[in-house]
Amino acid sequence: MYQYDEYDRALVRERVAQFRDQIERRLSGELSEEEFLPLRLQNGLYMQKHAYMLRVAIPYGTLSARQLRTLAGIARDYDRDYGHFTTRQNIQFNWIELEQVGDILERLAEVEMHAIQTSGNCVRNITTEAFAGVAADELLDPRPLAEILRQWSTVNPEFLYLPRKFKIALCAAQEDRAAVMMHDIGLYLYRDAAGELLLRVMVGGGLGRTPILSQQIREGLPWRHLLSYVEAVLRVYNRHGRRDNKYKARIKILVKALGIEAFAREVEAEWQQIKDGPAELTAAEYQRVAAAFVTPAYANLDEVDLDFGSALARDPGFARWVSRNVRAHRVAGYASVVLSTKPGASSPPGDVTSAQMHAIADLAEDFGFGEIRIAHEQNVVLPDVRKADLHGLYQRALSHGLGTANIGLLTDMIVCPGGDYCALANAKSIPIAQSIQQRFADQDALHELGELSLNISGCMNACGHHHIGNIGILGVDKNGSEWYQVTIGGAQGKASALGKVIGPAFSAAEIPEVIEGLVKTFSDYREVDERFVDTVQRIGLEPFREQVYRKTQVPA
Amino acid sequence: MNNLIRLSAGQARVVEDDPWQWLREPDQARPVGPLILPLAAWLARQDQATLAGRRFSLDGLCLAPDDEVETIAAYLSVLPLIAIEFPSFRDGRGYSQAYLLRTRLGWAGELRALGDVLRDQLSHMRQCGFDAFAVREDKSAADALKGLAGMSVLYGRSAIEPRPLFRRRGASAAPDA
Secondary structure (H helix, E strand, C coil), rough: CCCCCCHHHHHHHHHHHHHHHHHHHHHHCCCCCCHHHHHHCCCCCEEECEEEEEEECHHHHEEEEHHHHHHHHHHHCCCCCCCEEEECCCCEEEEEEEEHHHHHHHHHHHHCCCCCCCCCCEEEEEEEECCCCCEEECCCCCCHHHHHHHHHCCCHHHCCCCCEEECCCEECCCCCCCCCCCEEEEEEECCCCCCCCCEEEEEEEEEECCCCCEEEEEEEEEHHHHHHHHHHHHHHHHHCCCCCCCCHHHHHHHHHHCCHHHHCCHHHHHHHHHCEEEEEEEHHHHHHCCCCCCCCCCCCCCCCCHHHHHHHHHHHHHHHHHHHHHECCCCCCCCEEEEEECCCCCCCCEEEHHHHHHHHHHHHHHHHCCEEEEECCCCCEEEEEEEEEEHHHHHHHHCCCCCCCCCCCCCEEECHHHHCCCCCCCCCCCCHHHHHHHHCCCHHHHHHCCCCCCCEEECCCCCCCCCCCEEEEEEECCEEEEEEEEEEECCCCCCCCCCCCCCEEEEEEHHHHHHHHHHHHHHHCCCCCHHHHHHHHHHHHHHHHHHHHCCCCCCC | CCCEEEEEECCEEECCCCCEEEEECCCCCCCCEEEEEEHHHHHHCHHHHHHCCCCCCCCCEEECCCCHHHHHHHHHHHHEEEEEEECCCCCCCHHHHHHHHHCCCCCCCEEEEECCCCCHHHHCCCCCCCCCCECCCCCCCHHHHHHHCCCCCCCCCCCCCCCCHHHHHCCCCCCCC
16 A cells, blocks of 8 residues: 655644644634635545535555554544545545544544545546456556545646536446446557557546546557646647536536647647656656555465365355455465445445444454455455355355445445435435335345446435436436435446436335336346346336336326 | 736846736737837837837737737737737736747846736646746735745746756656655
């Protein structure tokens, strides 16, 4: 993991002191709420329905056991004993007192963490996939460039008051597990025949009110130009992005208005002015940062582990868990494990108690190198587990409510906090998720359905990424009551697609029935082991519509 | 009084006797003394010799967020002062305008922030090249001075520090933590 040096430490410490002062000035009335608003947002502090929410940055989803224990302490001492992992691989605490924020940030700084730019109209947490550095299909490690970008974007004075938020993601594997195409800037990393590290730059993706997948703006950009190119994109956006309407202020709207070619010409002209200047990255800097992500001391193991094999044969629950929650590792004898934060109706997706955080930290140390990742699907990943340890890990995970075998299945939903917490929400999300989870509690039936993503957002801001769920549910307000619009056919990854609305919205009570209708249609039409999204692709929306609107009452 | 902070030779101080008057609307009554004018009004008031770069202008020029800095490149040699307006402190276009004026167009004279100019943004403005700050009328300039220093660490580069931290790291001693 990246370790802070004196500069990183000084910046975070000074930022805590600065924000403490700003909070005091707010409390004394010296700062108006209007003046304080962007300051607190850029320090991760939202005002929700009932309390402040603090969103803590987990850069590219990487945490140490020590850091997670600190988060557990914050949950226990300042919140209601739990935290919520987000789709930007961050964690948020929902019940925070403004007066205590300085102390919380101080505690975070002690373990090299912060909440800088987890909100606001600035560059947000840089994300990549949860399996960076360990995935079997990885082309190269994206973390050094992610860290370089994190530093560059942190308190970058020119780009703190952009027209709107700005999200950057990197992917350096065959499969895109970082939802790159729904980012303002997406970067695919690869090497050319000569081994040089190159970037394919995507721009203009985003969900929200106007969901758009990004378009390629540049191919074959040498890594040394990463910062100058991103700077060029941001400068064009900062100067020309719309500021008259917050729903039209993301870069995707500018790209769409100009067209990708014209936008690319603007960026190219800007980039030509700066590309060979001091912004050009140096090999020394790359090496300095990359040295923090050295390969841990893996043991020399056989690819096949006999104990693992016999446990699979002996324990069908374990075998099922392995089939869903365990991923191939690039090192023989190792695997990566996903701990599901979605045990079912008992707990909101992404929520983890402080006791569970301690348990995860212990597991990471007992069965790995003390490292933990947060996936954008809101789950927790242990990247380096020996195959021989998988069964022991599984049993301990189960005992802490973290052993649910549902990764990639319908109950592994991405869900925003919704109307229970969020002041922006039109409708609640969590009770909808729980009602669906109740309906699909039968594990055999669930596994039979195979891969199926279901994403729920409580409003158009789309924090639950409903557009790219195979099934998407969007909370909408109709004359003061909560309704839910359903889309199908969305997908993330390199074959990203936006879901299509199946018809009029439903009441909360109808939703489990609707999902069941969609799933029944899928089962009726499914060919062999076809995935839900492929069936939708093949047969279109009509059969699903027929089933769902025949079975449920269509609202007037 | 313009509630003005000016940086000079690395020292920031509140200026009590700043003579400049900002004319927000072109048809506003013209007070006596040097004026800062919006771009269109500035252009309208200059004679041919000034516009051709042969005579020094007596009027300062204020860029609105929509104005392209490149359009004033031809007049830099005759301008006494450039101001950039922040209609709202949340409108960040002025940062890019300032950065470009300093680093690309080579403006070396006074660069003044006008409008919704507040203590908590001053350090960012300074990094982008502003050296004068007309703090919003209802705020204390003396208090705003505290916001000017900002933080000791800048990862990227700026108008006043052209080298990003990765080119400075190790080159000098680490800051006092």
